[in-house]
Amino acid sequence: MAADPSDPVRQRDAERTRAEILDVATSEFAEQGYAGARVDEIAASTRTTKRMLYYYFGSKQGLYVAVLERAYVGIRALEQTLAVDDLPPARAVRALAELTFDHHESHPEFIRLVGIENIHHAEHLRTSPILPGLANPAVDVLGRILERGVAAGLFRDDVDALDVHMMISAFCVFRTANRHTFQAIFERDLLDAGRREHYRRMLGDLVVEYLTAHVGRA
Amino acid sequence: MAADPSDPVRQRDAERTRAEILDVATSEFAEQGYAGARVDEIAASTRTTKRMLYYYFGSKQGLYVAVLERAYVGIRALEQTLAVDDLPPARAVRALAELTFDHHESHPEFIRLVGIENIHHAEHLRTSPILPGLANPAVDVLGRILERGVAAGLFRDDVDALDVHMMISAFCVFRTANRHTFQAIFERDLLDAGRREHYRRMLGDLVVEYLTAHVGRA
DNA sequence: GGTACAACTAACTAGACAGTACATAGATCG
DNA sequence: CGATCTATGTACTGTCTAGTTAGTTGTACC
Numbered sequence: 001m002a003a004d005p006s007d008p009v010r011q012r013d014a015e016r017t018r019a020e021i022l023d024v025a026t027s028e029f030a031e032q033g034y035a036g037a038r039v040d041e042i043a044a045s046t047r048t049t050k051r052m053l054y055y056y057f058g059s060k061q062g063l064y065v066a067v068l069e070r071a072y073v074g075i076r077a078l079e080q081t082l083a084v085d086d087l088p089p090a091r092a093v094r095a096l097a098e099l100t101f102d103h104h105e106s107h108p109e110f111i112r113l114v115g116i117e118n119i120h121h122a123e124h125l126r127t128s129p130i131l132p133g134l135a136n137p138a139v140d141v142l143g144r145i146l147e148r149g150v151a152a153g154l155f156r157d158d159v160d161a162l163d164v165h166m167m168i169s170a171f172c173v174f175r176t177a178n179r180h181t182f183q184a185i186f187e188r189d190l191l192d193a194g195r196r197e198h199y200r201r202m203l204g205d206l207v208v209e210y211l212t213a214h215v216g217r218a
Numbered sequence: 219m220a221a222d223p224s225d226p227v228r229q230r231d232a233e234r235t236r237a238e239i240l241d242v243a244t245s246e247f248a249e250q251g252y253a254g255a256r257v258d259e260i261a262a263s264t265r266t267t268k269r270m271l272y273y274y275f276g277s278k279q280g281l282y283v284a285v286l287e288r289a290y291v292g293i294r295a296l297e298q299t300l301a302v303d304d305l306p307p308a309r310a311v312r313a314l315a316e317l318t319f320d321h322h323e324s325h326p327e328f329i330r331l332v333g334i335e336n337i338h339h340a341e342h343l344r345t346s347p348i349l350p351g352l353a354n355p356a357v358d359v360l361g362r363i364l365e366r367g368v369a370a371g372l373f374r375d376d377v378d379a380l381d382v383h384m385m386i387s388a389f390c391v392f393r394t395a396n397r398h399t400f401q402a403i404f405e406r407d408l409l410d411a412g413r414r415e416h417y418r419r420m421l422g423d424l425v426v427e428y429l430t431a432h433v434g435r436a
Numbered sequence: 437g438g439t440a441c442a443a444c445t446a447a448c449t450a451g452a453c454a455g456t457a458c459a460t461a462g463a464t465c466g
Numbered sequence: 467c468g469a470t471c472t473a474t475g476t477a478c479t480g481t482c483t484a485g486t487t488a489g490t491t492g493t494a495c496c
């Protein structure tokens with residue numbers, strides 16, 4: 001539906017047009033994959049035309065990279081709201097894990113984009129000037145929590161922040177990313193609302209039990 | 219390279235041709251995704267022509283479903299070799315987790331196919347007449363181990379086999395599936411040979427510590 | 437040794453797709 | 467109130483791509 005006829009006085013607004021294209025492109029790429037997404041389809045779902053898409057983003061790939069960048073930047077901004085430095089270590093890891101859990105659950109399109117990007121060996125992510133160097137608040141916070149936990153003799157010391165981040169991500173990403181094959185094969189919907197608390201606690205237990213195992217005993 | 223000229227006497231062999239097409243299609247689909255894979259490209263990497271591909275599989279989608287079916291059937295067959303019923307429960311779960319770990323590490327194209335299938339909401343998997351009903355040896359074995367563990371008072375009783383299977387899969391799938399974005403962002407190769415044992419032990423610890431946490435104490 | 441069917445090939449086509457040439461209209465500022 | 471630049475729209479194109487048409491050749495069996 002290009003050029004909405006119910007809006008006869010077409011206002012110019014570069015930022016709005018850009019943002020609208022990015023919104024539509026995000027869901028189209030997340031839904032269809034990079035190769036499966038259609039530039040014409042994205043343009044048609046916009047109040048503007050395909051020409052604008054090339055005007056602002058240069059190419060299909062340019063648009064895709066812009067979508068990826070915006071998605072990552074948004075998540076990193078959210079991670080920065082983390083304030084768990086006064087919680088005891090075990091409580092803090094659990095809080096962080098649960099924040100990741102909640103975030104991934106409410107941003108399935110981000111998870112899908114990451115999955116798609118992995119299919120393409122992260123080649124687009126790598127070509128982005130900003131993405132590879134983006135700061136990682138969650139991992140930094142995790143690093144400080146682990147330090148405190150190890151210093152207090154509560155946590156094991158043979159893992160680093162990246163390992164624990166990987167554990168948490170793996171659980172949360174799988175639940176969203178592999179939902180469909182899991183349901184088709186096992187007839188269990190991992191995102192069923194009734195199971196949500198179960199999995200949330202399971203993740204927290206998993207991480208905390210692992211970190212505190214056999215420490216101070218034996 | 220259709221019609222290899224170094225083989226002047228072209229032998230007819232339906233099974234070989236079929237299998238060769240499936241081999242090539244498996245890597246092409248795993249590498250490029252469903253929409254990104256090119257039928258011409260698959261045909262060109264075969265000793266036969268595109269027409270044969272349609273002769274045997276009807277359509278691009280038919281070929282893709284056949285690839286998926288063969289991949290799943292292969293894995294299920296491998297899972298059936300599991301024999302851990304005489305090991306003590308904790309040892310048995312660890313063995314099963316490590317088998318999944320090893321398997322996923324050595325079959326990245328299967329992991330990729332599953333990821334691709336999830337992008338498409340498992341619609342192809344669902345249309346397959348055999349895939350949704352395929353038996354699941356790993357989950358059955360896991361169920362028996364958990365029963366033994368709970369009965370012996372060693373394991374917690376608030377998880378079922380599917381939950382534990384999910385935990386194990388999540389860890390193993392993430393390591394392979396998200397390898398590229400993880401490396402691009404954190405500069406750590408999750409499949410680095412030097413880290414392999416670390417992650418293998420980490421997975422075993424994770425699952426066993428979780429299952430045995432607070433049981434028989436408190 | 438002929439016939440019938442399965443296995444196979446080459447060349448083609450219609451439609452889809454990313455990308456573009458060219459024209460024009462709103463905003464901004466003198 | 468005109469010059470100029472930014473934003474926008476229409477209509478088009480060359481190429482790629484899944485799928486097909488119209489056959490030919492090997493092989494098993496009578």
